[in-house]
Amino acid sequence: MRELRGIPVSPGVAVGEALVLNVEGFSIPRRVIPPEAVPAELERLERAMVEVSDELARHRDAMNRDLGPKYGAIFEAHLMILQDSGLRNDLRELVRQKFYSPEYAVDRVVRRYAELLHKVRSRNLADLLDIEKRLLRTLLGRPREDFSQIGRPVLVLAHNLTPSDAASLNPDFVKGFVTEVGGPGSHAAIIAAALEIPAVVGTGPYLGEVTSGDTVAIDGYRGIVVLRPDAQALARFEQEAAKRRSRAAQLESLRDLPAVTPDGTRIQLFGNIEFPEEVQHCVDRGADGIGLYRTEFLYLGAQREPDEEDHFRAYSKVVQSMAGKPVTIRTFDLGADKVPHLPDPEEERNPCLGLRSIRLSLRYVPMFRRQLRAILRASALGDVRVMFPLVATLPELRHAKMILGEVMEDLAEEGIDFNRRLPVGIMVEVPSVVVMIDRFIQEVDFLSIGTNDLIQYTLAVDRNNKDVVSLYNDSDPAVLKLIEKTVQAAERRPVPISLCGRMSASPTYTMLLLGLGLRQFSVPPSAIPEIKRVCRSVTIAQCEAVARRALTLETARDVTRYLRGELRKYVPDFVD
Amino acid sequence: MSEAKATRRVTVANHTGLHIRPISLLAKLASQFRARIEVVKDRQRANAKSVLELLSLGGQPGEEFLLEAEGEDAEAAVEALARLFAQGFHEDEAQTAH
Numbered sequence: 310m311r312e313l314r315g316i317p318v319s320p321g322v323a324v325g326e327a328l329v330l331n332v333e334g335f336s337i338p339r340r341v342i343p344p345e346a347v348p349a350e351l352e353r354l355e356r357a358m359v360e361v362s363d364e365l366a367r368h369r370d371a372m373n374r375d376l377g378p379k380y381g382a383i384f385e386a387h388l389m390i391l392q393d394s395g396l397r398n399d400l401r402e403l404v405r406q407k408f409y410s411p412e413y414a415v416d417r418v419v420r421r422y423a424e425l426l427h428k429v430r431s432r433n434l435a436d437l438l439d440i441e442k443r444l445l446r447t448l449l450g451r452p453r454e455d456f457s458q459i460g461r462p463v464l465v466l467a468h469n470l471t472p473s474d475a476a477s478l479n480p481d482f483v484k485g486f487v488t489e490v491g492g493p494g495s496h497a498a499i500i501a502a503a504l505e506i507p508a509v510v511g512t513g514p515y516l517g518e519v520t521s522g523d524t525v526a527i528d529g530y531r532g533i534v535v536l537r538p539d540a541q542a543l544a545r546f547e548q549e550a551a552k553r554r555s556r557a558a559q560l561e562s563l564r565d566l567p568a569v570t571p572d573g574t575r576i577q578l579f580g581n582i583e584f585p586e587e588v589q590h591c592v593d594r595g596a597d598g599i600g601l602y603r604t605e606f607l608y609l610g611a612q613r614e615p616d617e618e619d620h621f622r623a624y625s626k627v628v629q630s631m632a633g634k635p636v637t638i639r640t641f642d643l644g645a646d647k648v649p650h651l652p653d654p655e656e657e658r659n660p661c662l663g664l665r666s667i668r669l670s671l672r673y674v675p676m677f678r679r680q681l682r683a684i685l686r687a688s689a690l691g692d693v694r695v696m697f698p699l700v701a702t703l704p705e706l707r708h709a710k711m712i713l714g715e716v717m718e719d720l721a722e723e724g725i726d727f728n729r730r731l732p733v734g735i736m737v738e739v740p741s742v743v744v745m746i747d748r749f750i751q752e753v754d755f756l757s758i759g760t761n762d763l764i765q766y767t768l769a770v771d772r773n774n775k776d777v778v779s780l781y782n783d784s785d786p787a788v789l790k791l792i793e794k795t796v797q798a799a800e801r802r803p804v805p806i807s808l809c810g811r812m813s814a815s816p817t818y819t820m821l822l823l824g825l826g827l828r829q830f831s832v833p834p835s836a837i838p839e840i841k842r843v844c845r846s847v848t849i850a851q852c853e854a855v856a857r858r859a860l861t862l863e864t865a866r867d868v869t870r871y872l873r874g875e876l877r878k879y880v881p882d883f884v885d
Numbered sequence: 886m887s888e889a890k891a892t893r894r895v896t897v898a899n900h901t902g903l904h905i906r907p908i909s910l911l912a913k914l915a916s917q918f919r920a921r922i923e924v925v926k927d928r929q930r931a932n933a934k935s936v937l938e939l940l941s942l943g944g945q946p947g948e949e950f951l952l953e954a955e956g957e958d959a960e961a962a963v964e965a966l967a968r969l970f971a972q973g974f975h976e977d978e979a980q981t982a983h
Contacts, residue, residue: 386905386936389912395935422937429943433905437937 310537311519313512315487317532318498320835321507322550323485324526324543327536328463329519335445338521340413342404351404354411357447362391364443386433387440396422415444464525468516475500485527487534489514492773493811499603501529502833503583505590509534511775530884556884560838564595568841572848576823578841579637579831581809585623588630590834595841598635598692600831601757601809602627604680605643614648614676620683628691635692637757637831638684639736640677642666642698648676661765666699671708681716688728695731696757701739703748710752736809738762743791746798756799757831760810764788783812784868789821789860796826807831816883817872819843824856839884846879889920891959893952895966899973903944905936907974912936914965920956922966933966 330336342350365388373381390396396418403414419441426434465478465486475497478486484506491497491510501508507529519525519536526535526546530553535542568576579600580591591599607615607623628636644657644665651673657663670677684695695713700706710733720727735742735749738759742749750756760783765772767788770781782788792808799806807829812818814836820843822830830840855875862868876883897903915922915933922933924942926949931938933952942950950970954962 382906386909389909389936390905390940393912393936395932396937422941425941429941431904431940431943433940436905437940 310535310539310542311515312542313487313509313515313534313536315509315512315532315534316491316493317508317529318491318493318495318510319501319504319506319508319529320553321485321505321529322527322546322553323464323507323529324524324538324546324550325462325464325484327466327519327521327523327525329516329521329523330465330467335412335442335449336521337410337412337416337445338449339410340520341408342410344408347405347408350411351401353448354400354404354414357411357444358391358397360447361440361443362388364447365391383436387436390437391440391444412445412448415441415448464527466516466519466525470497478504478506480504480506485529487512487515487525487527489516492775492778495773499583500606502835503587505835557838560842563838563841563845564593566595566841566845568597568844570823570844570848570852571846572850574823574828574849576844577807577829578837578844579635579807579809579829580834580837581831582627582834585626585630587834588627591837592630594834594837596634596834596837598637599627599631600637600807600829601696602636602638603642604638605641608641608643608648614651615679617679617683620680621686624683624687624693625690628687628693631691633691635694636687637694637696637734637755638687639696639698640667640680640684641670644669651676661762661771667697667705667709668699670697671705671712674712677709677712678716681713682720685713685716685720685727685731686725688731689726693728693731694734694755696734696736696755698736698759699738699762700735701741703745703752706735706749706752736762737795738766740767740791743795746795747801750798750802750804753804755805756795756807758792758795758806758808758810760788760792760808760812763791763810767791782865782869783810783815783818784865784872786860786863786865786868789825789868792822792827793825793856793860800826805829814840815885816840816843816880817869817876817885820847820852820855820875820879821859821872822856823847823849824852824854824859843876843880843883851879888955889957889959891920891952891954891963893963893967895950895952895970897944897946897948897950898971899976900946901976902946903939903942903948905940907976908936908939908944910974911966911969912939914969915962918954918956918958918962918965920954920959920962922952922954922959922962925951925953 328336365384369381369384372384399418400414403409403417404411419437423434423437426437460482462482462484465483468489469491470488486508488510489512498508498510507527509527509529509532512534523537526538528549568578577597579598580596581601582588582599583603583606607619624638644660644663687693697709732754734753734755734757736759737743737756764781768780768785770777772778772781796806808822808827809831813830814832816839819840832840859868859871862871912934924931924933924939926942929942931942952963952966
């Protein structure tokens with residue numbers, strides 16, 4: 310039994326069979342073979358090596374023929390690595406003497422050489438890993454783990470999950486996951502929360518200690534993972550799961566009750582979604598609408614750029630499922646590396662500060678127009694609003710609105726139906742917007758404070774960098790003041806304002822945010838019941854007192870402690 | 886088998902260093918000889934017939950190695966390999982990107 314600690318990024322408790330992926334994303338089903346299987350397995354290994362050699366020779370010949378000898382040379386080199394007698398002897402020996410399966414032997418031997426090559430910074434490390442991929446693919450008879458093919462309930466254990474991996478997880482079978490790296494802002498984390506399966510990331514290395522088939526327990530509330538739990542640990546997990554289930558049932562009863570404070574103020578609770586399929590969760594939790602539809606997930610894992618119909622299909626599904634309740638669609642919020650057909654940005658050293666989101670949209674206008682057309686068409690079907698991410702300057706906003714205006718003209722000419730008065734808003738996540746907020750409120754129909762990135766940019770902290778992630782703090786006094794300034798400005802016009810970062814889903818901050826004047830929260834649907842409970846337990850007067858005091862404190866630590874203390878008075882058994 | 890030994894000092898002359906292309910030429914040539922051949926850098930010894938072992942040596946431009954061969958054709962072996970080093974593995978003709 311081995312216990313691991315990591316960052317909890319999606320709540321839930323799960324116990325089940327592990328599916329372990331090696332660093333390249335292959336799952337090695339079996340590590341050891343029975344002695345009598347050795348001859349057959351050696352033969353399988355030889356066959357795989359011959360097959361891959363043939364494959365490489367074919368590629369080499371094709372390259373030589375089509376492009377010239379220097380291109381074929383790379384495959385010639387791969388062939389030489391594969392034919393290296395040292396490599397072959399190592400592989401055979403592991404199978405013959407240590408009874409490793411061929412796949413496991415390949416994994417181990419390549420790891421060892423990879424370390425040596427890494428030490429001398431060999432440019433050919435990638436070549437070695439490429440050969441490993443080919444060998445494993447041939448031995449396993451399939452490409453790297455295809456998540457959509459998993460057919461039984463498993464807990465996925467991996468080094469990392471790319472956004473496309475995570476996006477293709479089937480929640481019917483994947484009951485949770487654990488990764489060695491990753492942080493709370495990662496896409497894997499967002500997707501786990503969207504699928505409502507427990508996930509723990511950033512545990513550090515552990516894959517060497519577990520095999521597919523082992524029993525694993527995940528606690529996504531506290532960030533605890535237990536490999537091969539003993540009877541006692543299993544019992545504890547079962548207890549925890551039962552406690553959570555009964556609590557969920559309790560909160561279930563709140564579903565049809567409104568989020569109203571005891572002194573009669575109605576709070577609107579919206580849901581954040583990534584996929585149309587999640588709308589059902591929002592409906593089930595009684596959400597007042599969709600406060601944030603993250604559209605970049607249409608691009609992640611796609612083979613080609615989604616066209617206008619792909620966008621429209623997804624948006625109309627969401628709008629129709631929400632049956633008249635507002636749906637706020639945010640335009641593409643990622644970098645070029647996530648879009649299949651765009652050129653990769655040149656070695657972006659600071660992707661957070663780079664060509665992404667609205668900047669990317671304004672650079673690749675045809676792509677932006679495709680998305681805007683679909684959003685406008687969907688606006689004919691219900692209460693749709695459009696929101697631009699990462700706006701930092703007034704010219705940027707005006708440019709985006711100008712393009713939107715052009716697209717509207719096109720649609721009008723084509724006789725296609727849309728809402729001429731489509732509300733246009735922006736995410737408040739770049740500090741410059743807060744500084745200039747009095748100007749921005751004149752040019753938008755609504756605002757949404759994106760604290761996830763606002764905190765990053767304000768405190769200059771990369772929330773995915775484990776060395777500094779402790780500096781990233783929702784409670785930071787500077788951040789609170791920025792929120793206060795923004796909400797006050799919004800009240801002056803007035804402009805509807807919501808908060809859609811992780812902070813809004815955390816009961817610790819509800820009183821503070823209500824006290825600052827916020828009346829709209831957009832949260833992952835699973836958080837709606839808990840936030841609703843807090844809203845129904847505190848008066849605005851109480852919240853305003855809490856906010857006033859919190860804003861006098863100087864450290865994030867003091868703020869958090871104070872807020873938790875206050876919340877406990879009104880909701881003694883709150884869970885965060 | 887006679888225990889003839891031969892050694893030669895060589896330098897990595899080509900500006901791309903000892904990456905996989907020169908290494909595969911080296912290994913291919915070395916395999917044509919019967920002698921046991923090693924490329925030595927300080928304490929590290931690599932079998933000249935093994936691409937992977939040679940890759941693990943690194944090999945920046947200007948670096949010096951010692952060629953050590955043992956066996957019948959030891960002298961011929963180090964002669965041939967030294968020539969290959971001196972010619973910079975024909976890298977300039979190849980001008981390969983990697």
